[in-house]
Amino acid sequence: MNKQEWRKHFKELRAAIPEDERARIDAAITERVLALPAFTACDLLLPYLSFGAEIETRDIIRAAWTAGKTVVLPRCVPGTRDMKWYKVDSFDGLVLSSLGVEEPPEDPSYEIDPAQFVHALCLVPGLSFDAQGFRMGYGGGFYDSFLAGFSGTSVGLCRTAQLSDTVPALESHDLSVGIVVTETRIIRC
Numbered sequence: 001m002n003k004q005e006w007r008k009h010f011k012e013l014r015a016a017i018p019e020d021e022r023a024r025i026d027a028a029i030t031e032r033v034l035a036l037p038a039f040t041a042c043d044l045l046l047p048y049l050s051f052g053a054e055i056e057t058r059d060i061i062r063a064a065w066t067a068g069k070t071v072v073l074p075r076c077v078p079g080t081r082d083m084k085w086y087k088v089d090s091f092d093g094l095v096l097s098s099l100g101v102e103e104p105p106e107d108p109s110y111e112i113d114p115a116q117f118v119h120a121l122c123l124v125p126g127l128s129f130d131a132q133g134f135r136m137g138y139g140g141g142f143y144d145s146f147l148a149g150f151s152g153t154s155v156g157l158c159r160t161a162q163l164s165d166t167v168p169a170l171e172s173h174d175l176s177v178g179i180v181v182t183e184t185r186i187i188r189c
Helices: 003-016 019-035 037-041 058-066 142-147
Strands: 044-046 070-076 083-087 120-124 128-130 153-157 179-181 186-188
Touching: 019 037, 019 058, 019 153, 019 179, 044 058, 058 070, 070 142, 083 142, 120 142
Parallel strands: 044 070, 044 120, 120 153, 153 179
Antiparallel strands: 070 083, 179 186
């Protein structure tokens, strides 16, 4: 299977999981993330805001706010593979991007440089992960570009059904995450 076929396969697999089952699985993943020492220790959380059939991240974000952590959401920079991170204190005021993802508005007064934080935790989306932490993303390269300069802990969220033995056709810019969390286990990569 080439990357395009692989992405199609895992999108179909993800969409085939009934909504109530996804909710149960995602709640278990949330519990595991909240129990991670890296989550407890972080002062900055860099989650993605889930959409569609992605693993739900809103409860993790709410828990971070309750714990007094700084939460930033990404905003993709058009025409690049870069993301800028903006502090958010609620889900109000987010705007829909051209990719259909809710993002924080571009406001320089809320922009945060993750390098300014000692203990940062980034939640990384993916269609599939393997046990080495490599992922099949959506093909935009945004997270690979970001992770190349990120010194915090990176965590891939993955339902067990989307865990694969290996991710196909890795390229030199493909980077692994440090931890993969599923509903049944934590894989340290």
